[in-house]
Amino acid sequence: MKSEPKVRASLPDGLTADTLREMYYRMVLTRMCDDRAFALNRQGKIPFAATCQGHEGVQVGAAYALKRGTDWLVPYYRDTALALSYGVTPREQLMCLFARKADIFSSGRQFPNHYSVPDRNIASISSIIAAHVTHGVGMALAFRMRKQPIVTLITFGEGSTSEGEWHEALNFASIHKVPAVFLCENNEFAISVPQKLQMAITNVADRAAGYGMPGVICDGTDPVATYTVVRAAVERARAGEGPTLIEAKCYRAMSHTSDDNQATYRTPQEIEALKSRDPIPRFEGWLKDRGLIDDETIAQLKKKAQAEVDEATDWAEQQPPPTEEDLYTHVYASGALS
Ligand SMILES: Cc1ncc(C[n+]2csc(CCOP(=O)(O)OP(=O)(O)O)c2C)c(N)n1
Numbered sequence: 049m050k051s052e053p054k055v056r057a058s059l060p061d062g063l064t065a066d067t068l069r070e071m072y073y074r075m076v077l078t079r080m081c082d083d084r085a086f087a088l089n090r091q092g093k094i095p096f097a098a099t100c101q102g103h104e105g106v107q108v109g110a111a112y113a114l115k116r117g118t119d120w121l122v123p124y125y126r127d128t129a130l131a132l133s134y135g136v137t138p139r140e141q142l143m144c145l146f147a148r149k150a151d152i153f154s155s156g157r158q159f160p161n162h163y164s165v166p167d168r169n170i171a172s173i174s175s176i177i178a179a180h181v182t183h184g185v186g187m188a189l190a191f192r193m194r195k196q197p198i199v200t201l202i203t204f205g206e207g208s209t210s211e212g213e214w215h216e217a218l219n220f221a222s223i224h225k226v227p228a229v230f231l232c233e234n235n236e237f238a239i240s241v242p243q244k245l246q247m248a249i250t251n252v253a254d255r256a257a258g259y260g261m262p263g264v265i266c267d268g269t270d271p272v273a274t275y276t277v278v279r280a281a282v283e284r285a286r287a288g289e290g291p292t293l294i295e296a297k298c299y300r301a302m303s304h305t306s307d308d309n310q311a312t313y314r315t316p317q318e319i320e321a322l323k324s325r326d327p328i329p330r331f332e333g334w335l336k337d338r339g340l341i342d343d344e345t346i347a348q349l350k351k352k353a354q355a356e357v358d359e360a361t362d363w364a365e366q367q368p369p370p371t372e373e374d375l376y377t378h379v380y381a382s383g384a385l386s
Pocket of ligand 1: 126175176177204205206207208237238239304
């Protein structure tokens with residue numbers, strides 16, 4: 049029987065060796081789902097895909113810092129790893145991409161990745177960037193008013209922080225000390241607009257000072273670094289001390305979505321250089337350095353993830369599409385007009 053490799057360093061608070069390997073698995077699984085989505089799009093089988101590549105570290109780290117089943121996510125469209133670490137399955141992810149009738153987010157009506165899974169504490173999101181930030185603050189206020197010890201994690205890109213609603217949300221959240229954590233996944237681009245044309249500051253986290261809340265920066269390619277800061281912010285929020293703005297510096301490895309072509313605004317050298325920041329090999333190195341994983345386990349986990357994504361793809365593709373009658377369902381709450 050294979051023995052557990054000797055752990056060479058103490059583990060971060062709240063994370064066991066098994067949890068760290070599970071986090072690694074979620075990152076690999078997300079990457080494979082993402083690759084599959086873009087391949088299906090190019091095959092003409094799905095209309096649209098939004099990539100998460102380069103964001104796996106921040107999203108998995110953040111998901112594991114929450115109390116699953118208690119805390120709520122108010123995510124945005126790039127949060128595949130967050131969703132897959134918070135109870136969404138690869139079958140559900142793929143079914144939404146195929147826009148099948150049984151899609152659990154919207155019965156195939158919404159854009160892909162517009163998560164909405166109330167039974168897993170994932171709130172519905174809006175395509176209007178930053179609109180969901182006000183929704184998330186409202187939810188957090190409700191939890192506080194009901195004296196429920198629930199924290200809301202609200203995510204967005206750095207481009208979204210240019211929106212008026214984002215500022216209104218943070219201002220209100222801080223005045224009322226709502227139990228929210230604002231997580232900016234700063235990938236340096238809002239579609240084709242680089243950060244320097246979006247704001248005249250280097251760090252989004254500096255905006256926190258204007259609202260009287262802590263602003264924290266972390267390496268968003270590192271799941272453990274992100275886990276550590278999100279966990280501290282979640283504890284602070286749960287203790288009634290108010291919200292925190294976290295800026296996780298990451299990057300977007302691919303074009304904004306399958307409808308975009310980053311070659312029109314990034315040079316081939318820039319695109320190539322991003323590969324050195326890939327969160328997956330970096331986390332592999334981190335785990336190996338601590339004796340928590342070896343090459344054999346890495347190969348097994350990758351094989352398992354590939355099999356899970358292959359199975360989910362075949363299954364989702366076989367599910368029936370919506371029918372003509374479905375046009376009229378989910379438009380009004382049933383009985384609302386009676
Ligand atoms: C109010 C509004 N303006 C513009 C858009 C079009 N749009 C969709 S995604 C996006 C970029 C958002 O960038 P960022 O917040 O940095 O997130 P990222 O996509 O980089 O993860 C824009 C401008 C939109 N959906 N809503």
